[in-house]
Amino acid sequence: MSRPAIARINLDHLRHNYRLLKQRAGRSEIMAVVKANAYGHEQYLVAPTLFEEGCRNFGVTDATEGSELRAIIGELESTAITLLSGLFDEDDAELCVDHRLTPVITEPYQIKLLTKAEFSGDIWLKFDSGMNRLGAADPVELFALAESSDLHICGFMSHLACADEAEHPMNLAQANSFLEICNHLAPETPKSLLNSAGLISLPDHTFEVVRPGIALYGAEPVADQAMGLKPAMTLTGEVMQRRDIQPGDAVSYGASFTAEQPMSIAVIGMGYADGIPRPLSNRGTVFIRGQKYPVIGRVCMDYTMVDISNSEVQAGDQVEFWGEHISANEVAAQIDTISYTLFTGIGERVRRVRA
Numbered sequence: 001m002s003r004p005a006i007a008r009i010n011l012d013h014l015r016h017n018y019r020l021l022k023q024r025a026g027r028s029e030i031m032a033v034v035k036a037n038a039y040g041h042e043q044y045l046v047a048p049t050l051f052e053e054g055c056r057n058f059g060v061t062d063a064t065e066g067s068e069l070r071a072i073i074g075e076l077e078s079t080a081i082t083l084l085s086g087l088f089d090e091d092d093a094e095l096c097v098d099h100r101l102t103p104v105i106t107e108p109y110q111i112k113l114l115t116k117a118e119f120s121g122d123i124w125l126k127f128d129s130g131m132n133r134l135g136a137a138d139p140v141e142l143f144a145l146a147e148s149s150d151l152h153i154c155g156f157m158s159h160l161a162c163a164d165e166a167e168h169p170m171n172l173a174q175a176n177s178f179l180e181i182c183n184h185l186a187p188e189t190p191k192s193l194l195n196s197a198g199l200i201s202l203p204d205h206t207f208e209v210v211r212p213g214i215a216l217y218g219a220e221p222v223a224d225q226a227m228g229l230k231p232a233m234t235l236t237g238e239v240m241q242r243r244d245i246q247p248g249d250a251v252s253y254g255a256s257f258t259a260e261q262p263m264s265i266a267v268i269g270m271g272y273a274d275g276i277p278r279p280l281s282n283r284g285t286v287f288i289r290g291q292k293y294p295v296i297g298r299v300c301m302d303y304t305m306v307d308i309s310n311s312e313v314q315a316g317d318q319v320e321f322w323g324e325h326i327s328a329n330e331v332a333a334q335i336d337t338i339s340y341t342l343f344t345g346i347g348e349r350v351r352r353v354r355a
């Protein structure tokens with residue numbers, strides 16, 4: 001038997017989340033964002049399930065992820081695979097041709113690479129509308145260059161900086177700025193602005209395509225406006241040992257925790273190489289046998305210790321780090337991060353299995 005470090009992926013919950021998002025999206029198409037191995041949830045499980053639900057547009061990071069996904073879902077019903085970070089070099093342009101990928105373009109050199117590779121498929125043009133991350137420096141120039149090529153502009157895209165704060169003034173300001181650029185260039189061209197949180201913050205700006213990622217996986221994107229999502233992943237390990245320690249005994253590297261009274265601890269066989277964040281040291285909680293227990297001492301590469309005093313917890317018990325009973329958002333809040341980093345930080349050696 002192999003080490004029980006498992007991310008259980010509940011495909012019914014994934015379906016439930018997709019359906020909720022479909023309702024929110026209305027007539028707008030969903031581009032399911034499945035980059036970074038479906039936010040750590042395993043592309044082989046996630047993409048075919050969403051395809052079965054009717055999803056025909058998937059967003060990944062780059063051409064490497066795109067060609068891997070094409071191998072999973074095939075050419076069926078001309079499913080679009082959108083490269084949200086576009087393309088970087090000639091090899092990427094070839095991959096776009098070979099696997100019928102749809103790059104998001106922000107720079108003139110990318111159009112030149114595609115033209116050289118004789119790519120004549122769909123592209124998105126991405127504009128900055130205030131986030132100052134990826135977006136064309138000169139939308140007019142980029143549009144003109146794309147128009148004069150054999151490429152087909154299938155849409156204009158932008159991305160929101162503050163969508164997870166529903167009332168933030170930047171949301172509407174960005175939407176207006178994006179609309180202004182689009183209307184100046186080609187008002188009829190399809191548009192896409194919203195991620196998961198945007199579906200809550202700017203529900204009137206769904207346009208033709210919306211791009212939810214994190215909500216698919218069941219983490220509520222806006223803290224105080226729950227959509228009713230269900231966690232797609234439950235990350236579990238196992239208690240390897242139960243130990244009794246005495247006052248003055250220290251636990252784990254650096255002896256950062258010292259017992260003040262007799263206590264019982266559990267040694268769990270998962271650590272930071274599995275994606276258990278080290279900042280949870282002396283801070284996090286785990287869920288065992290219907291109850292939460294605090295992490296004590298430093299999280300190690302392969303082990304995490306918790307205080308299980310006055311409990312019946314035994315070696316062999318299953319331990320949940322996040323999922324059904326402790327939400328990823330709750331864990332993230334304990335260490336000032338976001339659920340995205342928890343999901344994408346899960347180690348390769350953790351088995352992803354269908355729940």
Ligand SMILES: Cc1ncc(COP(=O)(O)O)c(C=O)c1O
Pocket residue numbers: 033084159194195196197211212213214215221
């Ligand atoms: C361009 C773009 N669109 C959509 C998404 C999905 O965002 P979320 O996971 O917040 O829904 C991302 C994620 O980072 C993105 O970069």
